[in-house]
Amino acid sequence: MARVKVLYVEDELFLGKIVRESLESRDYEVVLVSHGNEVLKAFEKHTFDICILDIMLPGKDGLSLAKEIRLLNPEIPIIFLTAKIQTEDLVSGFKAGGNDYIRKPFSMEELIARMQNLLRLKSSRESVDGNSVHQISTFNFYPAIMELRQQDQLIKLSHKENELLKLLVINRHKSIERAMILQEIWGDDHFFNSRNLDVYITRLRGYFKADPDIQIITLKGIGYRFVY
Structure with a gap:
């Protein structure tokens, strides 16, 4: 199995060396x-599986880099590893395309756990995208053609409906937080996006109404669970 390839951007050379050696000791x-x-030169030269970016950097900052990386690879997981952790910093990071945020100082165990979680989600998403059909009880879901x-019933899904259903399928029988859905599908958890999520959940429930074995269960204060 090929090793996970990490792009790690850090201008504190001592810290960078320690983290790199720690990751390499774990076979990254x-x-x-x-x-x-x-x-970007490194990104074009190598094929990376995940990016870890500091924000305060000489030259281009981490937020600008995340936006540019997203244009080159919309799916690659991006973790911001930085001392900047105020609410406005979090919002800016997520809007720039980040998937997660870790405050310095940090433990390697936390970094590894968050990396593994994002890589697992990426792998699950690729599995859903790669399969031509997914059986959801009495329904067949074709994500590639939405x-x-x-x-004999055919439902054409919108892009957002398709992405939301893929996320629910990936996390079947698991609790999935609203904030995570909003970040994955809309890019932030703004109030209006939260209301949009309610609308799309209602639509999907309507599509599956013909089969009572399929349920999108609301978990109050948490999010949803998709069961079938």
Whole structure:
């Protein structure tokens, strides 16, 4: 099995070396870059599985880099590893395309756990995308062509409906937080996006109404669980 390849951007050389060596001891392959202006060169030269970015960097800052990386690879997980952890920093990071945020100082155990979680979600999403059909009780879901079928009934899904249903399928029988859904589908948890999520959940429930074995259960104060 190929090793997970990590792009790690950190201008504190001592910290960068320690984290790189710690990751390498756990069998990760790490490319360490210390200057913001060198990041895209590394990204174009290598095929990375995950990015860990500091925000305060010489040259281009981490937020600008995340936006540029997102244009090159919309799916790659991005973790911000930084001392900047105020609410406005979190919002800026997520809007720039980040998937997670870890405050310095941090433990390697936390970093590894968050990396593994994002890589697992990425792998699950690729599995859903790669399969032509997913059986959801009496329905067949075709994510590649955004269709839901039950016998002779055909439902054409919108892009957001398709992405939301994929996320529910990936997390079948698991609790999935509203904040996580909003971040994955809309990019932030703004109030209006939260209301939009309610609308899309209602739509999906309506599509599955013909089969009582399929339920999108509301977990009060948490999110949802998709069972079938």
